[in-house]
Amino acid sequence: MNHILCGLAANPALPAALVDRLITVADDEIATELAARKDLGRAQALALAARDEGTAVRLAYEGRLTSADIDPVAQPQAALALLDTGAGLPEWARRFATDPVTERREKLAACPDLPPDVTDTLAADSEIAVVAELALWTTPDMAARLARHPHAEVRRAVAANEATPPAVLEMLLTGDGLPPARHCLVCDRERTPAPHARPHPHPADDLPPGAFCTGSHESTVHDMWRQALRNPATPARAAAGFAGHSSSLLRWSLVGRSDLPPEVWGRLADDPLPGIRGDLAENPAVDAAHLRALATDVSPDVRRSLAHNPRVPLDLLASLAGTAKIGATLLPRIAAATPAEVESLAKSPDPAVRMLLAARRDLPPGTRDALAADTDAKVLKSIAPHPGLSEARLRDMIDRHGVRVLARVATNPDASPSLLEHVTRHDPPVPKAFREVARHRNAPAPALLACLTDRQARPIAAAHPSLPVPVVVELLGDAEGRVAEAAAANPSLPLAMMLKLTR
Template structure:
């Protein structure tokens, strides 16, 4: 990869004529970068496609090519991309439905808005993978319902995952009632039955899932069909409840985040021996307050963490959880939806973890924001440090009181001034995370950006900032780190004369 040319391809100051020159020498990597340019004209896109055919799919998805620019016989992959975007010709669909390469027909089957005759052709395709793709992506309930009865289990599994499949068909796939048994599955297509696939299969070309098995009843395929149907929100709730105590962990787990189950089923799942099942139940907004309070005492931290992320968790429960669960810098849904009175209650809490929850909001009233900024606990101050509206004096005071513990948060504050950012880079010891925040800060001065170049992870970010002095940008083109080279080449401050010298002439 030529990192200089890739960077130049993304440089927003590149004049039209230099884009043309770059197109004329582009390889696949450079073409991919050029295809992302917001100012790439249609004629340039066609020229780029003509030079580097591999970028055609990218250009098609970016809306740079039209049906008139593509020969579906020569480039079926690009034609399929346009069909997938709804920008292709219906005649292409009819042509590609008979393409000899199954992967092309599979891609076609996943496209929406296909003519009815093409859908019929794909539904009767001799390759089961093509039919399975159609069953997964069709938006026609009639087609999905028909394919739910397909003799191959792979197609049925796709229909079980499709929300367009009619509820009665989904119920039949789940229970097996009213549906003739599948005749084939992926296992018995390839192996003599009975067969159980090894968990650690030694065959490098084998694509069967670990543990796949068939004794003639296609048992692993039936399990997969049920799992897909249980995950499908269109499957009737009345038919899924019987699986809450199924021996298969995966089938019980598939129920845990459904929003339409009776309270008794949620209680059963909340007592499941598998922590992952309980964790998903804990995060489910459909469970009631009583069950949330029970789950708050679960011994597994993932269960309590799931409950903390539940948008309906009672505030007092969340406050207790905050002291025992690692939440990180995330603004929890329940806190984002908290009322002004609830926010005030959190801010007045004697528990620092509760005050931290409120401090992660970025729409706090000024008096609440400032109170949190003056909090004696460094973790609370760190949480509020990037809140907009804080004065420079208050930001400096936060750094003076708490030092490296809040430096990165202050550096990320959108109102941090150039002078404050320069103050932060002089801090001893240096804080690498703060340098990375300064490197991307819109107020970072040239002096601050030069300091950021000392950090290996901040250096590629700083190299692309327009405020960096042009001579420094030019020097960075020879950096040993290719990320830095590419960022410097994309820097709008790179002198035009240098750019012209870097692009070869044809």
């Protein structure tokens, strides 16, 4: 890998003529960087696409290529990428529907808005993987048709398709109205009805772990149920009956639904698995009574999940703050707090509650400044990145709590150059603070030079436009490849050096 040329390819100040020069010598890594340039011209995109099909695929997905730019015979993957974005031609779809390469037909089957004759061809494909991929993404009518397919793997894919009609999804759960499946992936590899071991005895093949069949395609049917239970189009009445199923995976598939009756929430809230109860606790559709029950759960993970529920009652959240180890993260319920609730939270006697409020970045100036004067370090760590804080308040935080708040102060978007330099001179030093300073837009040269002494901050600082030009040039020869690459990507790199590096 040529770190210098990769860095140059990403340099936003690189002139168009030098972009052209890099295109002519680009390997995969350089082409990837060039393809990501926002200033890449159409002619340059075409030149890149002609050099490497992987890059052509990326450019197709980014909308930089059209059907007129791609030859589906020479670059089939790029043509399929355009079909996947809806920009391909119908005749391409017809060509790929009978392509001898299975992977191409499978990719085509996932593309939207295919002509009806193409979907008919794919639905009759001899490879089950192609038909299953079609079933996963196809229209309601075709999904209903494929639900009757004799292969259980196709039905599993139909169950995951959110376009599948609700009545069909219910049939997949109950089996009513559908003929039994005759095959599964296990049956395709071994004779039936001879029983197959559980788990499947051939872990080296492409079957999923635990695949087994005794003639009823058990593991595939189980996964089909799981997909249907997670599908929001499945009727609630059909899904609710699985709340007491012996399979924990099936019960787990219910907890994210928004349409189950309260008695089902209650049953899941008493589930023996903390993971199920925890995921249920995050579901905003669960009623307040069951949320309050979950607040007393013996598992701290469940209580922590409950704190992330956007509809958790605020008084309940306040009671969780000190025991659930939530951390300084902006919780949905805190983000949605009304002005009156914000004022109440700011006056809470519990510093854990004040810390949660301090994670907001849109607090009224008075509330923001009051929290910035808090005596508790965890509150200060939470409020330190808030825009609008004065330099005096930020310096006061450092003076009072030192290393505990230093890195967070360095993330404040309004931190001045002098403050950032002050952070890098702190004794004892804080490595994370160097990294934050190195990526800060206001970082001055002295602070960036200090950041170069930290191994992890060094490549970040090398790319900063405020780093002195002689230092940037010197770092091009750094023994650490990622540092040299970052220096080459620095927009302050002189044009003369760019020209020299591309010769």
